[in-house]
Amino acid sequence: MVDKKLSGAGLRGQSAGETALCTVGQSGTGLTYRGYDIAELADKVSFEEVAHLLLKGHLPNSDELTAYRQKLKNLRGLPQPLKTVLEQIPADAHPMDVMRTGCSMLGNLEGEHSFEQQGDIADRLLAAFPSIICYWYRYSHDGVRIVTDTDDDQIGAHFLRLLHGKAPSELHAKVMDVSLILYAEHEFNASTFTARVCASTLSDMHSCVTGAIGSLRGPLHGGANEAAMDLIQDMQDEAHAIGTLKEKLANKEKIMGFGHAIYRESDPRNAIIKGWSAKLAEEFGDDRLYRVSVACEQLMWDEKKLFCNADFFHASAYHFMGIPTKLFTPIFVCSRLTGWAAHIMEQRANNRIIRPSADYTGEAPRSVPEMSAR
């Protein structure tokens, strides 16, 4: 695994364009947003600063940050027709489908009519996405029509307040903030590439983002954080975790939350979220999920030289904060919107329609047979 070259199917190892937004090293270091290392960003700045960095091109100074936070706060409300649509979606719908519909509906109500609006549309989606998912979740599950305007400075704390109906603890607000930073951007991953392909046709921002949400939904991409939770939730202890994984590996099953298309040795986001998961476990007062996760990590490395990607320890971390499993991937959307929108704008600034070729493997040219001969 470690020595394996990046090549083969899935466009692996091929450059599909240029970006000034992000680098993804292969060896477990080198993840940078506009040149800043992910570990330093997660340590020193807030998610809103990262959003400003990605969307506006630079880290904000103090005045810019205050103004940006205020702008985002002012954009948290949802129009009534969107709330009406959200209220129609059943409680057993998948929340990623809710995100997809919510984004698409907003495109009907507040469409992008000129690319000059793109920065404002990106900010609107950034502010509105937590409101969309929490409005639907609280209405469909608790029968409550929540007010989505809050005074929280940070999007992570705002999300937790909408979800739980009360202010989060300092620790939870901090972990959500870090989590949003870790998920914000990742070069030409599948969902971002989807957004860029759509943008390359000169389509609107809502269409590009709606498509990207669809790509992120799958368990091989963003959906892996939910799948990882499904995997660990019934593991009683380390021995149980090891036995379960050995059986799955023997059956040639994919273990969700492990491996990566680009990284070969480790995912630099893992150590960061793992550290926060350990702190949350301590506060939670029951570290079973953390311990079984660590046992899984060790077993996967020993048996397959596979490492945890960004998603694996997010599962236990989110669970410790009382977040329902099916909302895990929508949180990823709330964060990755920044990366998607930045890539859409970058694609538009230097565009040529993305249209690769295919190697044909079908039949040689032939005549259409008469109906009686088929």
Ligand SMILES: CC(=O)SCCNC(=O)CCNC(=O)[C@H](O)C(C)(C)COP(=O)(O)OP(=O)(O)OC[C@H]1O[C@@H](n2cnc3c(N)ncnc32)[C@H](O)[C@@H]1OP(=O)(O)O
């Ligand atoms: C935020 C994110 O989107 S991170 C990714 C989230 N996705 C997951 O966690 C899903 C589980 N992981 C996977 O399916 C894969 O590792 C992917 C989709 C992330 C990357 O896929 P690829 O680039 O094709 O993986 P790669 O080429 O490194 O695979 C090497 C080998 O390891 C195996 N492998 C890779 N990941 C796993 C895994 N999680 N469990 C078991 N085996 C695996 C592959 O099957 C492959 O074996 P083979 O050569 O016998 O076919």
Ligand SMILES: O=C([O-])CC(=O)C(=O)O
């Ligand atoms: O880069 C990838 O292929 C997947 C990933 O980790 C991400 O999108 O964060």
